[in-house]
Amino acid sequence: xxxxxxxxxxxxxxxxxxxxxxxxxxxxxxxxxxxxxxxxxxxxxxxxxxxxxxxxxxxxxxxxxxxxxxxxxxxxxxxxxxxxxxxxxxxxxxxxxxxxxxxxxxxxxxxxxxxxxxxxxxxxxxxxxxxxxxxxxxxxxxxxxxxxxxxxxxxxxxxxxxxxxxxxxxxxxxxxxxxxxxxxxxxxxxxxxxxxxxxxxxxxxxxxxxxxxxxxxxxxxxxxxxxxxxxxxxxxxxxxxxxxxxxx
DNA sequence: CGGATTTGACCGGCGC
DNA sequence: GCGCCGGTCAAATCCG
Numbered sequence: 001x002x003x004x005x006x007x008x009x010x011x012x013x014x015x016x017x018x019x020x021x022x023x024x025x026x027x028x029x030x031x032x033x034x035x036x037x038x039x040x041x042x043x044x045x046x047x048x049x050x051x052x053x054x055x056x057x058x059x060x061x062x063x064x065x066x067x068x069x070x071x072x073x074x075x076x077x078x079x080x081x082x083x084x085x086x087x088x089x090x091x092x093x094x095x096x097x098x099x100x101x102x103x104x105x106x107x108x109x110x111x112x113x114x115x116x117x118x119x120x121x122x123x124x125x126x127x128x129x130x131x132x133x134x135x136x137x138x139x140x141x142x143x144x145x146x147x148x149x150x151x152x153x154x155x156x157x158x159x160x161x162x163x164x165x166x167x168x169x170x171x172x173x174x175x176x177x178x179x180x181x182x183x184x185x186x187x188x189x190x191x192x193x194x195x196x197x198x199x200x201x202x203x204x205x206x207x208x209x210x211x212x213x214x215x216x217x218x219x220x221x222x223x224x225x226x227x228x229x230x231x232x233x234x235x236x237x238x239x240x241x242x243x244x245x246x247x248x
Numbered sequence: 249c250g251g252a253t254t255t256g257a258c259c260g261g262c263g264c
Numbered sequence: 265g266c267g268c269c270g271g272t273c274a275a276a277t278c279c280g
Contacts, residue, residue, distance in 0.1 A: 178253055180272060193271070197252095206271095 160220040168207050173229030187211045201226050
């Protein structure tokens with residue numbers, strides 16, 4: 001049973017350069033996008049990116065009824081190691097519509113959302129340099145392996161959902177093939193790795209259960225779909241249709 | 249029989 | 265440089 005579902009993604013420069021306004025898109029279809037207003041203490045680090053969350057209408061309306069603040073898990077990258085620090089934001093309803101306030105927790109360090117474009121550009125430059133350095137004829141298997149490995153370093157845009165659910169794999173309209181499972185340190189539940197089954201679509205997702213609350217499923221998406229969902233019975237009614245599939 | 253899943257091996261990045 | 269750890273690969277296995 002799906003209880004609640006919220007999402008977050010990093011809005012990166014590529015989007016901002018094309019569109020000076022806050023970008024909106026719908027995921028899942030018919031969900032409501034709300035811009036986050038960051039509340040950064042004076043003098044704090046300026047590395048916070050512009051963020052947008054996607055709140056399904058069911059969640060927003062339920063929240064309106066109950067008046068209870070809804071928690072969103074923000075998993076921010078603390079350093080290059082894959083340690084992530086979790087933060088909580090609250091949804092509050094101010095004036096005409098729902099608004100989000102984003103607070104740094106007292107113990108949290110800097111908001112360091114990995115700059116995906118920088119990383120992509122860096123690895124692209126590396127690739128260009130290595131390929132322009134000499135002839136590509138007769139590339140050895142070792143070299144191919146290295147090239148493959150360097151490509152693997154490219155970080156796609158990512159966001160995660162924290163969902164209370166009995167099932168691990170939520171139906172998001174896309175078809176996924178499991179390609180790995182790993183027991184992550186300090187957790188009793190394995191992490192599963194999935195790849196989109198569509199040809200030429202390199203979107204991946206990770207699914208794991210929260211260590212301290214096994215009822216919660218953390219689904220992390222990485223990359224953009226280059227196609228529509230495999231079963232698209234409802235997405236034709238989605239608002240912001242021109243921006244649907246901007247990321248997905 | 250073909251596609252999906254499982255699972256141990258392997259690899260690369262990073263901290264020490 | 266070494267060891268740890270997360271992520272991926274690929275052969276084996278499962279399943280419809």
